[in-house]
Each structure stands twice: as structure tokens, then as C-alpha cells.
Amino acid sequence: MIIGLTGNSGSGKTAVSDYLSKKYAYVLDCDKIYHELLSESPEMKKELTGLFGKSIIEDNKINRKALGEIVFNNDKKLKLLNRVAHKYVIIEVEKRIASYKGDKKLIVIDAPLLIEAGLHEICDEVWVIDAPLEIKAERISIRDHISIEKAKQRLSKQMNPEELKKYADHIIENTGSLHELLSYVDTLVKI
Numbered sequence: 001m002i003i004g005l006t007g008n009s010g011s012g013k014t015a016v017s018d019y020l021s022k023k024y025a026y027v028l029d030c031d032k033i034y035h036e037l038l039s040e041s042p043e044m045k046k047e048l049t050g051l052f053g054k055s056i057i058e059d060n061k062i063n064r065k066a067l068g069e070i071v072f073n074n075d076k077k078l079k080l081l082n083r084v085a086h087k088y089v090i091i092e093v094e095k096r097i098a099s100y101k102g103d104k105k106l107i108v109i110d111a112p113l114l115i116e117a118g119l120h121e122i123c124d125e126v127w128v129i130d131a132p133l134e135i136k137a138e139r140i141s142i143r144d145h146i147s148i149e150k151a152k153q154r155l156s157k158q159m160n161p162e163e164l165k166k167y168a169d170h171i172i173e174n175t176g177s178l179h180e181l182l183s184y185v186d187t188l189v190k191i
Contacts, residue, residue, distance in 0.1 A: 031112065044062075048067070
């Protein structure tokens with residue numbers, strides 16, 4: 001069974017993903033896969049340098065900070081980056097699913113942009129984790145050492161939680177303790 005796990009930053013997705021990884025599932029972390037591809041995929045490197053120039057290369061690898069500076073405040077360039085990144089991440093996720101030979105019966109695709117990338121289409125279920133805006137902003141603020149306002153600004157650029165929930169088979173409202181969150185996750189796992 002393949003579960004797509006998604007949610008806005010600060011929702012608690014990482015806590016759920018880590019728990020599922022330890023207890024139940026083979027987890028494919030799409031952020032990690034993306035970062036691996038940035039440094040290891042010659043095809044992706046060639047395509048991104050073609051779009052954004054050689055200034056994003058440092059020590060023969062893509063410099064994430066330089067790339068981020070180019071796309072951060074430019075929606076058009078960010079969409080270009082996402083289109084390329086999603087293509088390569090999907091290929092890698094599908095490869096890893098096809099080659100998985102482990103003992104866990106559950107595969108989780110942990111992807112903040114699960115819906116935007118179209119990865120939800122290969123999932124048997126989609127789980128959306130959410131929390132109130134103030135809680136998410138506070139968690140981001142603490143985690144990333146930024147102001148609540150900056151955290152809210154980041155959240156405003158992500159898919160609206162109500163839109164995300166339209167794709168959900170299960171909605172996990174993360175408003176209580178970690179124990180409550182993980183206990184609820186246990187009730188969703190059917191293996």
C-alpha cells in the first residue's frame with residue numbers, strides 16, 4: 001500500500017513521517033530525494049543550468065543557495081524549477097518503489113508538494129496533516145529562528161490547507177500533544 005503524506009510547513013508532517021518510518025513504513029522523503037538529485041543527477045544539473053545559468057554551479061554541483069536566490073521572489077522561475085524538480089523526483093520515487101524489497105508492507109511518499117507534483121496519483125491513500133495557522137507559524141518560527149510574520153509569509157506561498165484537504169482520504173488535525181498525534185496515526189495504519 002502506498003500512502004501520500006503531505007501538509008504545510010509546521011503541520012507536523014515530519015513527526016508523522018519519522019514515526020511511520022520507525023514503526024511501519026518504508027518512507028520516501030521527497031525533499032531528501034530532491035537534494036540528492038541536485039548533487040548527483042547530471043541530467044537535472046544540465047536542465048537547471050540551461051534554465052538558470054552557470055551561476056548556480058559551485059564545485060561542479062548545484063548550489064542550492066544560489067538557485068534559491070534566483071527563484072525565491074520570482075513565481076515564474078519558481079514554477080520552472082518545480083516543473084523540473086518534480087519530473088526528476090517522480091522518476092526517482094517510482095524507481096525506488098519498483099526496487100523496494102524490504103519487509104515493511106507500507107510505502108509512504110512524504111512530499112510537501114505531493115499534490116502539485118502529481119504524486120498523489122500513484123498513491124492508494126492521501127493523508128493531509130494540518131494545524132491552525134498560528135500553531136504552524138509558531139513551530140516554523142522556533143524551528144527556523146525567524147519571526148512569526150516571516151513564518152506566516154512562507155505559509156502564504158504554500159497550497160491552502162482547505163485545498164489540500166480536498167485530496168485527502170484522511171485528515172490529521174495536529175492540535176494536541178505528540179502522543180495524541182501518533183496514537184491517531186496508529187488508528188489509520190491498516191497493515
